[in-house]
Amino acid sequence: MHNSVISAYIIGVAVLLVMMILSIIVSNAIKYEPGSNPRDPQKRRTWFWIFGVATLVFTFLVGYIFVYTSIRVPSFATKYLIAMTISSVVSFVLYIAIGFILSKSSGHGKLSNWFRK
């Protein structure tokens, strides 16, 4: 891999970590509701997917704004665009994979609501 596109992947990993942490914090901050049809599991699920989409979008946007726009060499710009796209998709896929593992390993806690039982 060319050194010049590594930053696209580093950005992907960083955004993934931030979004995952935020997703965990928000899910835990959503309180258990009383009643036989509580909405809190749905809220946690919704926020999990919002942060998942944000991982995809932010990975791309951060790379685009802070790196891609400053590239002057057209051939390198194309390579970087491809790397950003791959990084965004991989970050998103990894986010879901890690989320799935965390959800299943959290027993019956709040994170278990990310995926329906």
Added chain:
Amino acid sequence: MIAIGGTGMRCLESFVHLCAVGMFDNEEINVLTLDTDQTNGNKGRVEQLINLYQKVKSDSIDNIDGGTPNTNTFFSAKLNLYRFFTNYNDQQRKTYQNLSQINSGTAEQKEDNKELSKLMLDESVQNFNLDHGYRAQTHLGSMLMYNGIIEAARSVANNKAKAKTEEKELAAFITKLANDANNAMVFVFGSVFGGTGASSIPIIPVAMRDAVKIVSGGSQSLNLKNSKFGATLLTKYFTFKAPDKTQKEKEKVIADANNFAINSQAALQFYQGDPTVKNCYKRLYNVGWPVTSINLSEENNSETITGGAEQKNDCHVVELLCACAAYDFFTLDKFTNQQAVYLYRSADFSGSGFCFNGSDFVGDNKGDIFANKLGAFISFAHIVLSVNKAALSNSDGTKSFLSRFEKQGIEDYKAITDAQAAEIDVYLKLFAYDYVQNTIIRGWIYQIYKSIKPGKFIFKSDVFTENLRELKDMDPGNIFEDDRHNWDKGGLLSNRYDNYVKTLLNPNCRPKEEQHVNTTKEKFLAHIYNSITIAQKFNVLK
């Protein structure tokens, strides 16, 4: 357990709620309700309560077996109900004169019968209608109750197929007693100042002994020296409007609350001195209410209620104290005494009321257990009735717990149906409160609290609020005066309820082997019990 008369039934009601709270661990208790009045409101109410208790523990809707005895959980005792009443509905049995057939035989025999009866009983006493009880005529009552029990035992022994349902149920209770003759423990609830209870307490051990012999055809016996009988000697704690002249003329013999105090005094003298009582009973618990008696008369009721379906009175703390006497009796390791011992306990009285703590009910070393278990059940009731609105909007309730378990991937309790969850809601409404058409219907613990007011009762007064807005905002984890036992507040991003549900979902709260829970509902109740007990930090769970 034998509950006799209206007051005995209300003591039994407290006893059943103590069983629901989980005070009688690992016990199978056979309960006999005994009254002269088949239609008595208090009797009907407690029998319905026991049936509901049995439903709450049973898995099958078609086969209500009452579950099994458990340890350290709600509804831990298994209750079996037997109902008996001395039937005075038939015209030939309505009065003493009819029942004893003093007008039969030759003219000379009739005369002798009449003279003998007159020697013991006033004419009016011989002729009053018996189907509302013995109306404070205990000399007549003791004789007739003994006769009723022996008559029923004979009826079953002679021809079981033809015996009446209530006679068969009495015989079934007696058979259980006979099978466990040497280890039998029998506790009797009843007042000493009224009619049916006061009449029956002295004769119950002897009547049971004789009935065992009859029902078993002489093959079994009940040795009163080996078997353990205990009873409450409950003196006057309520009053009602004295019957007016018209009612006195109409009824001839009627219980007069003005005589309750003197009745109580005479009864206590009798129990202190009577050799039969002293030899048959091992423990007698003196229970009383030394402050103003509660007035049961309703303002709009023009007549004194002598019994019947209308006799449904609110519960009183002395009835809970009687139930706690039964707890003391059944949890005693050894009975070393041959003759009756007389026991009492006192509580602090300051200002204008009693200040009760857990120890006042069950003794110093068990006060925490009582506060933990009763507190846990009150919290459970408020979660279901107030937080999950089973009482406030007739929705959700216990179903909310099942829904939460399902949403969090705990599938152990999926077999509990909505109808079965609703039965638990109904029980909790009878225990705590219900709200119907903007009016509160006080359940047992609310009635107990009302009887103590303005005194204090282990928990914060807010726990027993009747204000709709306060009920909607009820915090079921903040009930103890001692803040150490209130649930954790939960921190910045949480609250008490949220924190409690985290505890509920913790694997530590799952039913444990030593709790001996078998049915799905028993496991469910044990799970709830464990979660609340851990949240209360009483450290009574092993």
